[in-house]
Amino acid sequence: MNIAVLGTGIVGRTIAARLAELGHNVTIGTRDPEATLARTAPDAMGTPPFAGWAAENPGIAVAGFADAAAGAELIVNATNGNASLDVLAAAGAGNLDGKVILDIANPLDFSKGMPPTLFVKDTDSLGEQIQRTFPASRVVKSLNTLNADLMARPTLLADPGTVFVSGNDADAKNTVTGLLKDFGHDDVIDLGDISTARGTEMLLPVWLRLWGALGTPAFNFKIVR
Amino acid sequence: MNIAVLGTGIVGRTIAARLAELGHNVTIGTRDPEATLARTAPDAMGTPPFAGWAAENPGIAVAGFADAAAGAELIVNATNGNASLDVLAAAGAGNLDGKVILDIANPLDFSKGMPPTLFVKDTDSLGEQIQRTFPASRVVKSLNTLNADLMARPTLLADPGTVFVSGNDADAKNTVTGLLKDFGHDDVIDLGDISTARGTEMLLPVWLRLWGALGTPAFNFKIVR
Numbered sequence A, B: 001m002n003i004a005v006l007g008t009g010i011v012g013r014t015i016a017a018r019l020a021e022l023g024h025n026v027t028i029g030t031r032d033p034e035a036t037l038a039r040t041a042p043d044a045m046g047t048p049p050f051a052g053w054a055a056e057n058p059g060i061a062v063a064g065f066a067d068a069a070a071g072a073e074l075i076v077n078a079t080n081g082n083a084s085l086d087v088l089a090a091a092g093a094g095n096l097d098g099k100v101i102l103d104i105a106n107p108l109d110f111s112k113g114m115p116p117t118l119f120v121k122d123t124d125s126l127g128e129q130i131q132r133t134f135p136a137s138r139v140v141k142s143l144n145t146l147n148a149d150l151m152a153r154p155t156l157l158a159d160p161g162t163v164f165v166s167g168n169d170a171d172a173k174n175t176v177t178g179l180l181k182d183f184g185h186d187d188v189i190d191l192g193d194i195s196t197a198r199g200t201e202m203l204l205p206v207w208l209r210l211w212g213a214l215g216t217p218a219f220n221f222k223i224v225r
Helices: A010-021 A033-038 A050-056 A065-070 A081-091 A126-133 A148-152 A170-183 A194-201 A204-214 B010-021 B033-038 B050-056 B065-070 B081-091 B126-133 B148-152 B170-183 B194-201 B204-214
Strands: A002-006 A025-030 A061-064 A074-077 A100-103 A138-141 A162-167 A187-192 A220-224 B002-006 B025-030 B061-064 B074-077 B100-103 B138-141 B162-167 B187-192 B220-224
Touching: A002 A010, A002 A065, A002 A081, A010 A025, A010 A074, A010 A148, A025 A065, A033 A050, A033 A061, A061 A065, A065 A081, A074 A081, A081 A126, A100 A126, A100 A170, A126 A138, A126 A194, A138 A170, A138 A194, A162 A170, A162 A194, A162 A220, A170 A187, A187 A194, A187 A220, A187 B204, A194 B204, A204 B187, A204 B194, B002 B010, B002 B065, B002 B081, B010 B025, B010 B074, B010 B148, B025 B065, B033 B050, B033 B061, B061 B065, B065 B081, B074 B081, B081 B126, B100 B126, B100 B170, B126 B138, B126 B194, B138 B170, B138 B194, B162 B170, B162 B194, B162 B220, B170 B187, B187 B194, B187 B220
Parallel strands: A002 A025, A002 A074, A025 A061, A074 A100, A100 A138, A162 A187, B002 B025, B002 B074, B025 B061, B074 B100, B100 B138, B162 B187
Antiparallel strands: A138 A162, A220 B220, B138 B162
């Protein structure tokens, strides 16, 4: 499949590399490819400069948001939650029409100190905001409930746990579920329409505190039943 | 231990019966014992009248909130979240001083339709509200993330999953953790101080949607790591 991954942080890089490894034709999208490739210092999260990663992944194209989205059948939103609507607008609504958007972003608000709070929750969600803003796209919320390494390679855990899909379009959820299974996710629960993204986005506060309590992000939620 | 369970709904009844079975001296508290025992119709949730349950559990005393709390070393808040502060005030701040409050309630708001939303979240929690209102008590939030039957008897699931404790007082968390282990909860994660109750209370939205998706409340979160 032709896939655009929007976002060059750890989540975008990890998902892009895993999709390429599985044989997909992947383009990673960024606002200004020249500027992104020219950076030589780690970002605020300590992520190493992008150019080194790009050099190690020569099979993955780097393009502006709109160019990346134009050629893609499926678009992965791997941006920070507070940038997501802006980035998708930069990708161009016309480039999103009819396409599946796998939305991994979380509406984290770091402006009020740590741990972050959520800038939308409970009566709305980032997934719904994206679906409302780009009504001709087919948004599927998933993978926002675990660490990037485990998103892409859940079998790093002996018991990989559960991931969730939320979305209004059954075919789009099937497409995403297929990718999730290819990643190694055996237990995928379809929660229902995109409004159920409220539930999975609201997992972040306990996820962040579990990270603190366990001292590692290498854990996942499993729904035992 | 002398334990007061405040609340005569399904959660209160289930926890009270389980504690009595484990040998504790249990009093179940209600606003007006005579009125509660006189009811002959199921409540709005379809819960059968209390008198039948009380007759089947003759070893469990029934008393007003204050009388129940006065004689207790540990108090279980098994009320509806929107009634919890009022019920604990009726129990009497003096009757709560120094005591462990095991807070199981969730801040569910049913006034805006189904599924319910949360009337406090993200920057505060019901657990914190209770701790602030009764500062001499020792609040431990726990068991609010699963169905009443599984709270009391987690081994009904082949894989019982995880429960969480949040609270400011280490001794109080140890006391509650001891009860949880007696119930059959082998995996208890201490998330930290009472502010971490924000995380577990915010699990409710996905819990409610999982109930819908799975068609049963007989499931639990397990933290695989």
